[in-house]
Amino acid sequence: xxxxxxxxxxxxxxxxxxxxxxxxxxxxxxxxxxxxxxxxxxxxxxxxxxxxxxxxxxxxxxxxxxxxxxxxxxxxxxxxxxxxxxxxxxxxxxxxxxxxxxxxxxxxxxxxxxxxxxxxxxxxxxxxxxxxxxxxxxxxxxxxxxxxxxxxxxxxxxxxxxxxxxxxxxxxxxxxxxxxxxxxxxxxxxxxxxxxxxxxxxxxxxxxxxxxxxxxxxxxxxxxxxxxxxxxxxxxxxxxxxxxxxxxxxxxxxxxxxxxxxxxxxxxxxxxxxxxxxxxxxxxxxxxxxxxxxxxxxxxxxxxxxxxxxxxxxxxxxxxxxxxxxxxxxxxxxxxxxxxxxxxxxxxxxxxxxxxxxxxxxxxxxxxxxxxxxx
Ligand SMILES: [Mg+2]
Numbered sequence: 001x002x003x004x005x006x007x008x009x010x011x012x013x014x015x016x017x018x019x020x021x022x023x024x025x026x027x028x029x030x031x032x033x034x035x036x037x038x039x040x041x042x043x044x045x046x047x048x049x050x051x052x053x054x055x056x057x058x059x060x061x062x063x064x065x066x067x068x069x070x071x072x073x074x075x076x077x078x079x080x081x082x083x084x085x086x087x088x089x090x091x092x093x094x095x096x097x098x099x100x101x102x103x104x105x106x107x108x109x110x111x112x113x114x115x116x117x118x119x120x121x122x123x124x125x126x127x128x129x130x131x132x133x134x135x136x137x138x139x140x141x142x143x144x145x146x147x148x149x150x151x152x153x154x155x156x157x158x159x160x161x162x163x164x165x166x167x168x169x170x171x172x173x174x175x176x177x178x179x180x181x182x183x184x185x186x187x188x189x190x191x192x193x194x195x196x197x198x199x200x201x202x203x204x205x206x207x208x209x210x211x212x213x214x215x216x217x218x219x220x221x222x223x224x225x226x227x228x229x230x231x232x233x234x235x236x237x238x239x240x241x242x243x244x245x246x247x248x249x250x251x252x253x254x255x256x257x258x259x260x261x262x263x264x265x266x267x268x269x270x271x272x273x274x275x276x277x278x279x280x281x282x283x284x285x286x287x288x289x290x291x292x293x294x295x296x297x298x299x300x301x302x303x304x305x306x307x308x309x310x311x312x313x314x315x316x317x318x319x320x321x322x323x324x325x326x327x328x329x330x331x332x333x334x335x336x337x338x339x340x341x342x343x344x345x346x347x348x349x350x351x352x353x354x355x356x357x358x359x360x361x362x363x364x365x366x367x368x369x370x371x372x373x374x375x
Contacts, residue, residue, distance in 0.1 A: 015036050
């Protein structure tokens with residue numbers, strides 16, 4: 001059988017990708033460049049599958065940790081194994097190294113891409129089949145200089161993007177209300193979400209969040225630190241708009257606790273948090289089964305991670321609130337894919353070609369690499 005082929009090689013690239021603007025979040029800043037790890041797996045027959053780990057040191061972990069998890073701990077579990085044994089390989093990876101969810105998702109993505117190419121079928125077909133052709137795109141507004149974001153907002157409206165997420169809580173409250181007033185007045189067609197990225201202290205969260213709720217955003221996300229489940233539950237009780245959890249919910253285990261403790265009305269689903277595409281789907285299904293909504297979030301990603309997320313969401317009907325795969329088009333100076341990540345009229349287009357559907361540009365990988373390892 002084709003999927004009995006062994007994986008003969010695994011290559012890694014640690015990339016530094018220059019970005020167009022500074023982005024501030026409640027828990028930290030990205031400026032200059034973002035760092036990702038790209039992994040390739042080669043089959044006996046010569047197919048090459050691709051995956052991406054997109055860590056952020058203040059959120060999921062460092063790029064160095066992702067690289068080491070892949071190079072030292074996961075590599076021996078992958079090279080020499082059969083391509084068809086994806087579930088077994090991922091189970092072994094879960095046991096071999098704690099956390100490192102982005103590294104595990106990168107390998108899962110590469111295995112899925114390889115399987116799809118060999119079977120001549122798109123990745124979404126391997127994740128349960130397609131429930132949508134397009135996914136509404138949300139772009140985040142996070143520049144400390146709002147005039148820069150105004151230029152971005154003008155471009156988004158022109159491009160047909162209908163959703164923005166205001167990153168809040170990294171400066172004072174007046175800065176957040178000024179921007180929300182400007183969005184309402186100057187960009188009335190945009191649907192607005194607000195994300196504090198854990199930026200508020202326990203003392204200030206109730207009053208600041210209640211004030212932001214007066215603007216009636218679609219939802220308010222993760223105002224306090226990820227461990228503050230009791231405060232999340234209190235804010236949810238108090239608010240008249242939905243409260244979403246992001247950093248508090250990585251995988252299905254956290255989702256169980258989030259439901260038990262009533263901390264949110266919805267959840268941000270990210271493959272980079274969950275540790276595999278299947279686990280991300282599981283979080284979404286658990287949310288829906290408990291009456292909670294879900295959207296497809298992301299980290300500071302390049303096109304390969306966007307593609308993985310797109311196939312996952314295409315095959316997950318429970319993710320109803322769109323996606324945030326905007327970095328390839330609106331944040332990176334240059335993405336890593338051979339052809340642009342597909343976005344049209346404010347919608348991500350689900351690819352139908354085998355595997356992930358688009359390959360990275362290898363010259364670009366080699367050019368942007370801080371470290372390369374092949375074996
Ligand atoms: Mg978030």
